[in-house]
Amino acid sequence: MLGLYLHIPFCSAICNYCNFNRGLFDADLKARYVDALVVEIERAGRVRSEGAAVRSADTIYFGGGTPSLLEPSEVGRIIAACRDAFDVSGDAEVTLEANPESVDPRKLAALRNAGVNRLSFGVQSFRDTELRRLSRLHDAARARGAMGEARNAGFENISLDLMMWLPEQRVDEWLSNVDAAIACDPDHLSLYLLEVYPNAPLKDDMARARWSQAPDDDAATMYVTAMERLEAAGYEQYEISNVAKPGRQSRHNLKYWTDGEWFGFGCGAHGTIDGVRTKNVSGIADYIDCIVRGQAVTSDVRRMDADERLGDALFTGLRLVEGLDLDAVQNRYGVDVWRKYGAELARFLEAGVLRRDGRRLALTRSGMLLANEVMTVFV
């Protein structure tokens, strides 16, 4: 089954660390963008009316940017366009990323009525000092409030994003964030290490204020201890950065890690269908222009060769805690992973970075911190 990704690139303010494809909110631009997005989805659906097989989808994912800046009626219109263009299953997972300051009880109830059944809140921290350092617009009280309001609005599937290794953050402060998140009882959590990009305003803020990040060993402790604490609270880690209560893994994101297929709609969105990778034009205005002129919105269309598809499947599959099923890879790509890469992988096995159980190959928990090194073997 396909996933449908919809990029909503608007934000109320630009966070000092952000490296996503986004721009400042503008009500008129947003209205024109939603019109364009619906046209792009309809174009994909036109294939259907021309007699090609209807593609089935079981996930819709509004990512951003800040999708919760859309009006619920706009969200409903986009979901309806998806349902017209694709055979979207009745129990599809429909996720919307939301920032805590951009929702209230009325809006959450309307989003639920519009067909959203999973929320992913960008909380990042439950410590106000840290949120201010990241130039986020919400505080911890608003994050907790948004979680409670979402439950009251009928959302039974809620995820939180937290960021670790923040400027000046100590291990115990990070763990207090993890405890605060657990106290909110989300169904799913994503934990990311802060990456300070060379041109991020945060880099200048850190230099001016003489903020630093904790030593690498502390970052490793933050990661491993958080995972242990979450497991003790009933969450299962299923991917390097993601934990969930049983049955609450992100169905959409699993498509990225299990060699799945998805359409990407909106500016800068990526898609992968039938071994062809696409990328849309990044600029919001450029994207709208292409749609208005009846032109293609893709700026890059590339058929991946067999080696690239294999490398990609191995690279992403190894992110999963269950790791790679070597027999499944052999059946799909005709390659014996161990024969092809065994010599290079052996040193990671010896170092305890990888573990091999029969025909499964997976990263150990501490090995997850070195995932990038292992994955260079495949790409």
Ligand code: SF4
């Ligand atoms: S809300 Fe998210 S997408 Fe928007 S600027 Fe902040 S980090 Fe970037």
